[in-house]
Amino acid sequence: METFSDLATAAYCPRKLYYRRRDDDRGPPEEVERIRALATRYEELLDSATDLSAEPIATTPTQYRSNLGSAKARLDCWEALVDPLKTDVLLEGKDCRGIAHKLLEDPAVPVVVSAGEPPERGVWEPQSVRATAAAKALAWERAEPIERAFVEYPAYGRIREIRLTTRRKATYRRALRTVQSLDGPPPRLHDDSRCGPCEYREQCGVKTQSLRSRLPL
Incomplete structure (x- = not known):
């Protein structure tokens, strides 16, 4: 059965997934953890008494607390996100399985936590695919529709709610087909913005010219 992380990697670049599978290199680095x-310390991090200088945040402390404060004021499920009843929950669906970093209840909503930088609006396609996969797996387990999920970017204090739109589901299905059919190195993504930061760019042999980010969903 395919994994959430493989689907997300395939959405980013199928060739990257090929290298990760070949090298059996799919565990998160320590810094990612x-x-x-x-993501489970937001109230502590909001407290002005907490020294943020030693924390792995990617903004100034003032901006970080401003981002978290905005999320707290905006989200009606803030308390559940800050102190979830379940974390690192294995979900097994019809087509894929993987970990939801948080699982909210009443109503049931999966949460994916990303170590990266968020786009200005929405979420990046790989996180959209991963969150959609988690929601569909949860829906399969519960035998009930799950039509939303959250993606958190805790290094920036950003929390994004997404809806499982027709477009998101189609992108998920495309990634699933890609993973299921992967049996050799896919074509290179020449001069693509995804190639610059990729750890496999040297062995892939692609030439990069741009480090611009992908468009969010």
Whole structure:
């Protein structure tokens, strides 16, 4: 059965997934775990008594607390996000399985935590695919529709709610087909913005010219 992380990687670049599978290199680095750990400490990080200088945040302390404060004022499920009943929950659906970093209840909503930088609006396509996969797996387990999910970017104090639109579901299905059919190195993504920061760019042999980010969904 395919995994959420493989689907997200395929949405970013199928060739990157090929290299990760070949090298059996799909575990998150230690720094990623440090950043994800921020997602269960939001109230502590909002407290002005907490020294943020040693935390793995990617903004100034003032901006960070401003971002978190905006999320707290905007979201009606803030308390559940800050102190979820369940974390790192394995979900197994019809087509894929993986970890929801948080699982909210009443109503049931999966949460994906990303160590990266958020776009100005929405979420990046790989996180959209991963969150959609988590929602569909949860819907399969519960035998009930799950039509939304959250993606958190805790290094920036940003929390984004997404709806499982027709477009998101179609992107998820495309990533699923890509993973299921992967049996050799896919074509290179020449001069694509995704190639610049990729850890496999040297062995891939692609030439990069731009580091601009992908458009969010």
